[in-house]
Amino acid sequence: MTWRIILEVSFFAAVLTALAVPLGLYMAKVFEGERTLLSPLLRPIEGAIYRLAGVNPYAEMSWTRYLGFLLLFNFWGLLVGYLLLRWQNHLPLNPLHLPGVPGALAFNTIVSFVTNTNWQAYSGETTMSYFSQMFVLAVQNFLSAATGLAGAVALARAFARKEKKTLGNVWVDLTRSVLYILLPISVVVALVLVSQGVVQTFHPPVKAVTLEGREQTIPLGPVASQEVIKLLGTNGGGFFNANSAHPFENPNPFTNFVEAMLIIILPAALCFTFGRMIRNMRQGWVIYGVMMFLFLVGAFACCWFEAQGNPLFSRLGFSSGPNLEGKEWRFGAIDSALFAAVTTAVSCGAVDSLHDSFTPLGGLVPLANMLTGEVIFGGIGSGLYGMIAYALLTVFLAGLMVGRSPEFLGKKIEKREVKLSLAVVLVPAFLVLFLSALAVILPAGREGITAAGPHGLSQVLYAFASTANNNGSAFGGLKADLPFYLWTTALAMLLGRFLPLAAVLALAGSLVEKKTIPPSPGTFPTTGWLFAVLLVGVIVIVGALTFFPGLALGPILEQLLLSRGRLF
Amino acid sequence: MLKDWGRCLLFFLVLTVLTGLIYPLLVTGLAQLAFPHKANGSLETKDGKVIGSYLIGQEFTSPYYFHGRPSASDYDAMDSGGPNYAPSSRSLAEEVEKRYHALTKENPGLTRQQTPLDLITTSASGLDPHISPEAALIQVPRIARARSVPEEALVKLVKKYTRPRWLGIYGEPRVNVLELNLALDRYFGSPTAGVNRNQVQVHRP
Structure with a gap:
């Protein structure tokens, strides 16, 4: 069992690295406007987009202008998406004649997709028309990912440029993200998934009469096209309620591997995009190494705990084996746990198993992954800029220890940069703690908890860890469609997304104006082991100090009681 | 200022048509051609x-x-x-x-x-x-x-x-x-x- 875990996880990590390096370099070329293999095909389309929208692709933008347009772009996504969901009953491609989505749910849903969270308080089969799925939700899967990429690229330019005022052109960054990166991968991999059984059709659901003569209605839809971008864009919102556990979304262990790879590939590749853009590949590798280390620790732990299984079963006299409750047999416990570690290290949130039914310590891993602020690869773009915020804090702390003014990549890190980095790290943490506390204090919040005992606290903590960090996976037992949770999670998603994004662009704006100091013998090198170890330390300490009490009263207590046979 | 709002909306709509209409239609067409049995369930x-x-x-x-x-x-x-x-x-x-x-x-x-x-x-x-x-x-x-x-x-x-x-x-x-x-x-x-x-x-x- 242990050997299988080691094999599965390390082969996955090896394939990831082999793919991430060339892809990251390709992405850097795309964002620097260099010619790529796809340019002959895509250049004309790119030009057409700028002409149609009437935007100027040559104008360089200051950080305020870049941020302003990014927010405006997301605002329109929010507004138009909300209205389309409300009115889906008047729109085409609604074979089940589903009614308009109710107000609070529509708001929660569109916030969830615009913020790259894809927390789902609804069941896809019976709430969303085909039109809403592809024209509202899938669109935001692309555009929220592009927003994240733009933020990361702007920050990379801030380090690469010296004494400049501008960060690039937001129209160009968004368009190229979609056109050169997200769309080509999506088209190709969608067809791979279809070849394995993922459905892609506009037919209405099919009525079947089973072998034993029962009626079964089989839902269909344009699933593959949406599945790919849901994963690639680190979104996570499933076409069906069961998400990537649904056989039509994820039919076999091969697709499960491909889908896990899709989730993590762009956040991983971005490390190398960053390295190439700042002309310091070593720095890219160090960031990648730190992320990979933290990911591997979580992945091994999660697989191991799930393979050990739930002591409840042996206590009832059954054989002790892997924890299969809430898991698909074709994946088994280990692949499901690996997927869970991937989807929460990355802020994706697609699930191929029920995290709520994981063993307490197995379920602790996804929770802890999210509570780091989604920087272990993290969301597309947001993971990298979150990690860089941590890196700035690390050089700041190291500077305090030796009494030198801190630098990162030749840029002096001063009061303003430290404050903004702290905002990036602490805003989601504050939202998690404050809203979880609110939920367990108020009757309206407690009403949504379905598990008794310490697991109830885990459900709440998981919900806000997931939404404030824009992950979107859930301990599904929580009644997420209660008004209290619809509004509080929407708030957590909005603030957890756009406050850090704004802080990052402000940070970029202040860094880009600084001159680059050549490294001196006194400079703390950020491409070595010492820095990597310190960075891991800072992430673990910030995460642990902030959340240890919550984790102790939730999953850790539950594990202790469960191993003594206590049930709730 | 108002022009920016309009331009941004237009840009959003252009990308919406590309990713919400052209993309799924393209994938559906290719999937139905190449793998009709699988694509239909x-x-x-x-x-x-x-x-x-x-x-x-x-x-x-x-x-x-x-x-x-x-x-x-x-x-x-x-x-x-x-x-x-x-x-x-x-x-x-x-x-x-x-x-x-x-x-x-x-x-x-x-x-x-x-x-x-x-x-x-x-x-x-x-x-x-x-x-x-x-x-x-x-x-x-x-x-x-x-x-x-x-x-x-x-x-x-x-x-x-x-x-x-x-x-x-x-x-x-x-x-x-x-x-x-x-x-x-x-x-x-x-x-x-x-x-x-x-x-x-x-x-x-």
Whole structure:
């Protein structure tokens, strides 16, 4: 069992690295406007987009202008998406004649997709028309990912440029993200998934009469096209309620591997995009190494705990084996746990198993992954800029220890940069703690908890860890469609997304104006082991100090009681 | 300023048409051309009527067929999902007991230690089309009795339809329940579907 875990996880990590390096370099070329293999095909389309929208692709933008347009772009996504969901009953491609989505749910849903969270308080089969799925939700899967990429690229330019005022052109960054990166991968991999059984059709659901003569209605839809971008864009919102556990979304262990790879590939590749853009590949590798280390620790732990299984079963006299409750047999416990570690290290949130039914310590891993602020690869773009915020804090702390003014990549890190980095790290943490506390204090919040005992606290903590960090996976037992949770999670998603994004662009704006100091013998090198170890330390300490009490009263207590046979 | 708002909206709409319309239409077109059977749900038909999808588990309760895993929605494909039991919940323990008792009723003599865990746990989708080979094998005596066929023939069939792990490490060895049951009918004749399944006759070829 242990050997299988080691094999599965390390082969996955090896394939990831082999793919991430060339892809990251390709992405850097795309964002620097260099010619790529796809340019002959895509250049004309790119030009057409700028002409149609009437935007100027040559104008360089200051950080305020870049941020302003990014927010405006997301605002329109929010507004138009909300209205389309409300009115889906008047729109085409609604074979089940589903009614308009109710107000609070529509708001929660569109916030969830615009913020790259894809927390789902609804069941896809019976709430969303085909039109809403592809024209509202899938669109935001692309555009929220592009927003994240733009933020990361702007920050990379801030380090690469010296004494400049501008960060690039937001129209160009968004368009190229979609056109050169997200769309080509999506088209190709969608067809791979279809070849394995993922459905892609506009037919209405099919009525079947089973072998034993029962009626079964089989839902269909344009699933593959949406599945790919849901994963690639680190979104996570499933076409069906069961998400990537649904056989039509994820039919076999091969697709499960491909889908896990899709989730993590762009956040991983971005490390190398960053390295190439700042002309310091070593720095890219160090960031990648730190992320990979933290990911591997979580992945091994999660697989191991799930393979050990739930002591409840042996206590009832059954054989002790892997924890299969809430898991698909074709994946088994280990692949499901690996997927869970991937989807929460990355802020994706697609699930191929029920995290709520994981063993307490197995379920602790996804929770802890999210509570780091989604920087272990993290969301597309947001993971990298979150990690860089941590890196700035690390050089700041190291500077305090030796009494030198801190630098990162030749840029002096001063009061303003430290404050903004702290905002990036602490805003989601504050939202998690404050809203979880609110939920367990108020009757309206407690009403949504379905598990008794310490697991109830885990459900709440998981919900806000997931939404404030824009992950979107859930301990599904929580009644997420209660008004209290619809509004509080929407708030957590909005603030957890756009406050850090704004802080990052402000940070970029202040860094880009600084001159680059050549490294001196006194400079703390950020491409070595010492820095990597310190960075891991800072992430673990910030995460642990902030959340240890919550984790102790939730999953850790539950594990202790469960191993003594206590049930709730 | 107002011009910026309008331009931004227009830009958003252009990208919406590209990713929300052109992209899914392109993928649908290519998928329907290249993999029509898979793209339309891997459906199996019998006498022109759809009897189900290979990928979507269906409920089996008669003694003539292999049964799938417990499902939170009794294999209602419009209601995918699982029960989300906490690992420490009393309801999980009670459910597991219930599932075990239902199993021993159908397959007398099955001890707790022999019970494959996938048969006493619910899947995440409620539509799991697979079971483990072990879960199929413990059902062999029941089916052999119901259909009056030798057990060895059924064991052979289970082995034939067992799919290995991907690359030898990913996933679990598994049998597709619908596929296996269709094979049963093909080799040993189909019990005529009737209202009262207890009186159904097995027609042997």
